[in-house]
Amino acid sequence: DPFPSFPANTALIYHHGKLLALSEADKPYVVKVLEDGDLQTLGLLDYDKRLKHSFTAHPKVDPFTDEMFTFGYSHEPPYCTYRVITKDGVMLDPVPITIPESVMMHDFAITENYSIFMDLPLLFRPKEMVKNGEFIYKFDPTKKGRFGILQRYEKDEKTIRWFELPNCFIFHNANAWEEGDEVVLITCRLENPDLDKVNGTQNEKLENFGNELYEMRFNMKTGAASQKQLSVAAVDFPRVNESYTGRKQRYVYCTILDSIAKVTGIIKFDLHAEPESGKKQLEVGGNVMGIYDLGPGRFGSEAVFVPKEPGVSGEEDDGYLIFFVHDENTGKSEVNVIDAKTMSPDPVAVVELPNRVPYGFHAFFVNEEQLVHQQAEV
Template sequence: MVTAAVNPFLDGNFAPVREEITADDLKIIGELPPDLSGMFVRNGPNPQWQPKGQYHWFDGDGMLHGVRISNGKASYRDRYVRTKGWQIEHEAGKAVWSGLLEPPQMDNPEGAYKNVANTALVWHAGQFFALWEGGAPYAIKVPELETIGEYTYNGKLQSAFTAHPKVDPITGEMMFFGYSFAPPYLHYSVVSAEGELMKTVPIELPMGVMMHDFAITANYTIFMDLPMTFNPMRMQKGEPGLKFEKDRASRFGIVPRHGDNNDVRWFETPACFVWHTLNAYEQGDEVILLGCRVNSANMFATEDVESDSQSNIPRMHRWRFNMKDGSVREESLDDAASEFPRINDNFLGQPTRYGYAGKIGQGSFEGIIKYDLNSGKSQSHEFGKDRCGGEAVFVPRGNGEDEGWVMTFVYDSSKDTSELVIVDAQNITSEPVARVLIPQRVPYGFHGDWISEEKLQKSK
C-alpha cells in the first residue's frame, strides 16, 4: 500500500489551528516587566479549509495571534483576517482558490488569486493593517483583532501594497510600493503622517520582478530590481513563470523620497536576492543598505536545500552606494545564517548600531542574533533543545537604541506547546525575563509588530 506524502506545510507546527480563542490570566514563567504595556501581534498562514490542489506555506489564510500585556498580566487571542476571499470560502464551506503552486484561476470571477492578508502588519496614523503584497491592506480593530475591512485610502490606492511598508519615525510618513507582472511593473507611494495617500508614481523596470522588500533613509527610498523575474513565455513551456536568473545582474534604485522615475539612480551588482532589509541610512556621500542576502533563491522550494549548497543561505550583508561617483561596495557581515531582520523602529532610516535577526539552524530559527554593526561582532540567544522561534520584534523601553526587549513566539516540539518569549535586548545571551505560556499551539508564521499602550488608546 502506497501512503500519500504528507505536505510539510500542513504537518507539525506548520499545521493550522482551527479555533479562535480568548484566554486571560496566562501563566508566566519569570516576571513581566512592570513598564511593559501593549500588545504583541504576529501574522501568519492558517488555511481555513483543506487546501485545493498543491499547498504552499504562502497560501494560508491570514491569522493574527496577539498577546496583550498590562500590569504584569497577559492575555491571548487568535483571529482570522476575514478577507473577502475568506468570507467567500467560509460561506462555501470549502476552498475555492488553489494556491501559488497551481496555475492561476483566470476563470474565477473573484480573482485569479486570493488576498490572504497573511504576511505582515503595520501601524500607521491610528490604524492597524494586515498585509499581503499582492493586494490591498486589511484594517484591523485592536485589541480585539477583528477585521474592519479592505482599506484603499478612499479609493486612491492604485496598486498592490507591499507587505513591508516603511514608517519614518521622525516625519511620520509611510512609504510603500506595489509590484506587478504587467507594465508598469512598479508603483511607489507616499502616505502623510495623517494617513492621506499623497502621491503614487510609476517606476520603470525592464521586466516584471518579485520585489518583497525595500528600504528608506532620511531622504531616499531604495528599490531592489533583483533577478527573480516573471516571464509568461516560460509558463507556456511548462516552466515556472517566476524564476531566479543567476546570469542577470541585480540593480538597486535610489530615488529622493518625494521624487519620481526621472530621479532614480541605478546601481548594479552581481546577481543576488534579498527577502528582507534590516535598515538603510546616509553617511557622507554614501547610502548604506543592510539586509539578509542570498546568492540565489528558489521561490517555491518545498524540499531542504542540499547541505553542501551555500547559494540559498541568507547572511547579513552591507552595501555602500556612492551617490557622488556611482560606485558600489559590498561585504558580508556574518558567517551565520540569519533572516527576518529587525531593528528598533524608532531609528528606522537613521544610522544604527544594533540589529536583530532569527538565527537559522536545521531549517528553522534556533535563536536570536544581536548584531553590533559598529564592532562587527554578534551575540546570540538560544531557544534551547527542541525549541524553534520566529521573527524577533524589538519593543522600546527608553531612548537608547538597544534599550528594550525582543520578543517572539517559540514552539517546543517535545511538548507541542507555544509561548511568547521576552528577552532583555541589552542582555541578549541571558535567560528570558519572562515566558508567557499560550493555551494553544501557535503555528509558525511570518512577521509581527508591537502596539504600545499609547497607540492602543489612540486606535481608530
C-alpha cells in the same frame, strides 16, 4: 476584480491610527485589537480609491515625520509603483518606477531623504510553473542586482539613480541611512535562491539557502557601489530599534535559520564592530554580540524589538525582544521576552499559550498609546 481575496498573513504595520494587516498581492486590511485581545477586521483600505495596485507587506514609517512610504509590484507595466502617505493618512499621487520586467520585490528601504528600490533577478515566469510545476518566480544567475535610489518626495522617476552589484536576492532589509555622499543599506543577502524550497517542493534544509548579513554602499556622487559581508549563513528577518528607521543605527537582531521556516535562535549584531574572518558558523565574537539559543526541538519566530523608552534619547539597545517559540518535544507554544541589551539566556518573561502558533512570517508589537488611538473604522 484584479484583487482576489488573499489572506493578509505576511506582516503588520501601524499608521495614522490604523493597524494594517498586509500581503504583497493585495491591499491592506484594517484590523482592530479589541479589549479582550481579539482581532476585528474592519475592512479593506484603498485610501479613498487612490490605491489601485498591490501594496507591499513592508512599508516604512518614518518615526521623525510620521509619514509612510510604500510601493506595489505587478506582473504588468508599470512593474513597480511608489507611494507616499502623509502623517494624516492621505495617499499622494503614484510614481511609476520603470524596470525591464516583472520581478519579485518583497521589501525596500528609506533614508532621511531617499527611497531605495531593488530590481533583483527573481523573474516572473508563469509558463515554467504551468509546464514544470515550479515556483512562479525563477532566479536568473546571469543578471546583475540593481538598486534604484530616488529622492523621497519626487513626483516622477526622472532623477532615480540605478546602481549595480553582483546578482543576488533580498527578502528583507534591516535599515538604511545616509553617510556623506553614500547611501548605506544593511540587508540579508541571498546568493542563489532556490525558491522551489520555499514552495515546499524540495528538501527544506538550507544547503543552497545561505542568507547572510551584508552592508551595501551606494555613492550618490560617483555612482560607485560596493558591498561587505557581515556574517556567515543563515540569518534573516532582521529587526532594529525602529525609532532609528532611515537613520544611522548600531544593532541588528536576526533570526538564525535551520531551514526555511525553522528559527533556532536570535542573534545580535554590532555594526560598529568588525566581523571575525574565517568563521564557518555563527558564534559570539567579532560583530556578534550575543546569541539566544532556543534549545533542541524548539523553534521560534521573528524577534520584534520593543524599546523601554520611545525615541532616540536613550540607549539604542535598551529594550526587549519578543518572539514566539514552539516546542516540538511537548507540543506547547509560548511567547518569550528576552533582554535585547544583554541577550541573557534567562528570559525576562515566558507566557505559555493555550494553542499552537504555527511557524510564520512577521510579527508586530502594538503599544498602549497605539491601542488607545485606534480608529473605529477604515
